[in-house]
Amino acid sequence: MIKGFKMKLYEGMAEEYERRHNELWPEMIDMIHEHGGKNYSIFLDKETNILFGYIEIEDTELWAKGADTAINRKWWDFMADIMETNPDNSPVAIDLDLLFHLK
Known part of the structure; x- marks a missing residue:
């Protein structure tokens, strides 16, 4: 499943x-992977300061559980x-x- 935000x-x-992000904590990387996240990229629109995130996740419920981890809250x-x-x-x-995805 693909998630964009x-x-x-x-x-x-x-x-x-x-x-x-270049110094992302190993514990945070582990949490992302343990909660089904992979191929995670974040892009910046310099004109608006809007970040666009793209991540592939295994399961939306598993991914959502990552928000309640101690390491994720520390990152926030x-x-x-x-x-x-x-x-x-x-x-x-x-x-x-x-709206569109090509493999």
């Missing part, structure tokens, strides 16, 4: 966002100062509808 960075935070707290977040520090993420 968008999030928003604060102005001037693209380099910091990229740096933090770590990223909250550079992007739009909800009151629990989860990123404001808007799911996108898949």
